[in-house]
Structures are given as structure tokens and as C-alpha cells.
Amino acid sequence: MALIHKLLNGIYIFRKCQITGTASHLFWGPHFADYCSSSLQKPVAAPGKSDSSEKKTERNLQGHHQTGVSLDITSPEEKPEVSFDKAIRDEIKDHFRRLKDQFMIQWIGPEGRPLHEVLKEQAKVVWQFRGKEDLDKWIVTSDKVIGGRSEIFLKMGKNNQSALLYGNLNSEAPHDGESSRSGYCAMISRVPKGPFEMKKPYDWSQFNSLYLRVRGDGRPWMVNIKEDTDIIQKKDQLYSYFMFTRGGPYWQEVKIPFSKFFFSNQGRIRDVQFQLLLDKISSIGFTLADKVDGPFFLEIDFIGVFTDPAHREEFAYENSPYLNPRLFK
Structure with missing residues (x-):
């Protein structure tokens, strides 16, 4: 050309x-x-010039x-x-x-990235907090939706280098004659959307652990992961595990293998356990419900995933054939 x-x-x-x-x-x-x-x-000669010129x-x-x-x-x-x-x-x-x-070289992998880069990747930051646009990817909720009195807020931390989750936990049940328990606060990531509002689940199948850098006040938090599903009966299903904060002014790195997450439905741990499908992750959340009334805070630097070569476990829970016979056919 x-x-x-x-x-x-x-x-x-x-x-x-x-x-x-x-x-x-x-x-x-x-x-x-x-x-x-x-x-x-x-x-072109100007007018008045001589022929000799x-x-x-x-x-x-x-x-x-x-x-x-x-x-x-x-x-x-x-x-x-x-x-x-x-x-x-x-x-x-x-x-x-x-x-x-x-x-051959730029073969497209998950999320449109080159496959050779994805296969070599051992760690990935999924969420970090460096500005207001990062906070917009999350929502906060509490027992106020059922008439409780707990409060929770989310804002940027010092120097815009972290997210600060804080509030006050109140386990007093609402006086409505229906609810007998209360006292929880939660922070949940928004479901990512693509063109035409189509859901875009996260693909973490090449990783085996969740990786966080947090700083808390010593309270235990529940980390919840939700699978992407369109079935109405599964909208209350979660995979959860515990995160214990140390308290004090120092940051801590939390590593939770995905094999440790247990299956629950409508807030109850089920006898029959299922393995988390890492290629269809919809959202992640943090819930505080330790029944200790009073103020709390949790500061988060980033949330990511990584591959721990020392972790070989695929699933930490056993299923009895008496509880779920179809798993052993």
C-alpha cells in the first residue's frame, strides 16, 4: 500500500x-x-519592469x-x-x-487479556480503593431494612489510599412482633454489568486463594462469595468463611483458600456441601454480626486473588452418601 x-x-x-x-x-x-x-x-513579472529585467x-x-x-x-x-x-x-x-x-502470541484469554499473560499470572488485584469511583462499586446495608438500629457507612480513608467501613452495631430486635433477631452490617460489591446490562461474572478459575490487605479493630467478619445464577431458588445461596482482624494500627494480609468456603442457604450452613465454582463469581461481601454492640471499623486497602503453590487442597468438606446419595452414584 x-x-x-x-x-x-x-x-x-x-x-x-x-x-x-x-x-x-x-x-x-x-x-x-x-x-x-x-x-x-x-x-510573473510585476507591471512596469523592463524587458531586459x-x-x-x-x-x-x-x-x-x-x-x-x-x-x-x-x-x-x-x-x-x-x-x-x-x-x-x-x-x-x-x-x-x-x-x-x-x-499464536496474542491469543485471547479471560476478560479479553492475552492467554499467555493470564497463565503466568499468580496474583491479581480485583478491587482497590483510590477514589470515589472505587467506592461506587460497592453498597452498604444493615438491619435497618428490617427495622433494626445498626448503622454503617463507607468513605475513603486517609490520603485516598483505602476504604474505611465504620458504624455502630445494635443487636436489639425491632419491636414489630415479627423479627426476633437483629444486629448485622454488610458491605457488598455490585454485580459487574456489560453491554445491554448483561452480567459479567468474574473468572477466578486459575487462582486458589482470596487475598486481602485490611486493618480492623479485632472483630471477626464473615466473607461471603456469591455465584452467578439466574435461578430464583438460588438467590439466597452463599459461600462463606471467617476473617479475624487483629486490631491495632498495623495492616494485616489475609489469605483464605477457596476450598475452605462452606455452602449456606438463607443464612444457615447446610449439611450437604458444594464446591465453589470459581469461573462464575458474581459478587463478594463482608458481614459483621458478632452480637457485640458498639462502634466498629474495617479499613481495606485492596481485595484480590492469587495462586498459592503450597495449597493443594481442592475441597475441605466431606459429604456423606446418606445426606446426598446422588453425589456417590
Whole structure:
């Protein structure tokens, strides 16, 4: 395509200059165009100038023209060879080479990333908190939705380098005659959406552990993971595990293997356990419900996933054939 562009450029210059014998030098490009515009255009004499001045100017122009031709234009014996077939073949070969590189090297993996990068990746930050747009990916809720008195808030931490989750836990049951228990606060990630509001589940199948950097006040939190499902009966199903904060001013790194997460439905741990499907993760959440009334806080730097080569366990819980016979058929 570059040769064709140069050819068209040269034809345009040739038609503009109207010089005999310059058709063989079409590939001089902009340099040849500058020469034509500066050296080969005869200036128009101003009114009132004498004929001798015009002749002198013409002689000077011809002399400059001859000098320029001898410097910038090659002889007919040195004209370059033009082969359109070769140019087309080279262009096609170049496109096939790029296509091969795209399939062999830039093979698309999960989330549109190159597969060779995904396979080599051992850790990945999924959520981090560096601005208000990061907080918008989360929602907070408490027992106020059922008439309780607990409060929870979410804001940016110091220097906009973390998220601060804080509030007050109150386990007093609402006086509505229906609820007998209360006292919980939660932070839940929003379900990512794609075009036409389609859900985009997370694919963590190449990792085996959850990785967090947090700083708390010593309270235990429940970490909840939800699978992506469109079945109404499964909307209350969660996979959960505990996260114990140390308290004090120091950060701690929490690593929880996915094999440790146990299955629950409507807040109750089920006897029949199922393994978490890591390629269909919908959201993650943190729940505080330790029945200790009073203020609390949890500061989060980032939430990610990683591959722990020392962890070989696939599933931490056993299922009895008496509880779920179909698993052992």
C-alpha cells in the first residue's frame, strides 16, 4: 500500500510540473514536489519592469533549473524498478504474518487479556480503593431494612489510599412482633454489568486463594462469595468463611483458600456441601454480626486473588452418601 501511495503522489506531481522525462522519477515524493514548486515555476513579472529585467530573470531561472536537475534527478538508466505484483505479494505476506502473531502470541484469554499473560499470572488485584469511583462499586446495608438500629457507612480513608467501613452495631430486635433477631452490617460489591446490562461474572478459575490487605479493630467478619445464577431458588445461596482482624494500627494480609468456603442457604450452613465454582463469581461481601454492640471499623486497602503453590487442597468438606446419595452414584 505504501508503494501505491507513492505512485499516486508521483503522478500528481508529474501532472502539476509538466516536465518531459520526469515520469521515470515518480518516487522522489515530497522532495521532488518541493523542487517543482520552487525551481520550475516561472515568476510573473510585476507591471512596469523592463524587458531586459525579464530576460535576466529568465536566464537566472534557467541556470538554476539546470543546476537543480543535475543534483536532484537521476538519469534514465538509474530509474527504479516498479513491480505491482511484488508489492501486492509483500503486503499480503505481511498481513498473514500479523494474523499468525495474533493467533499464536496474542491469543485471547479471560476478560479479553492475552492467554499467555493470564497463565503466568499468580496474583491479581480485583478491587482497590483510590477514589470515589472505587467506592461506587460497592453498597452498604444493615438491619435497618428490617427495622433494626445498626448503622454503617463507607468513605475513603486517609490520603485516598483505602476504604474505611465504620458504624455502630445494635443487636436489639425491632419491636414489630415479627423479627426476633437483629444486629448485622454488610458491605457488598455490585454485580459487574456489560453491554445491554448483561452480567459479567468474574473468572477466578486459575487462582486458589482470596487475598486481602485490611486493618480492623479485632472483630471477626464473615466473607461471603456469591455465584452467578439466574435461578430464583438460588438467590439466597452463599459461600462463606471467617476473617479475624487483629486490631491495632498495623495492616494485616489475609489469605483464605477457596476450598475452605462452606455452602449456606438463607443464612444457615447446610449439611450437604458444594464446591465453589470459581469461573462464575458474581459478587463478594463482608458481614459483621458478632452480637457485640458498639462502634466498629474495617479499613481495606485492596481485595484480590492469587495462586498459592503450597495449597493443594481442592475441597475441605466431606459429604456423606446418606445426606446426598446422588453425589456417590
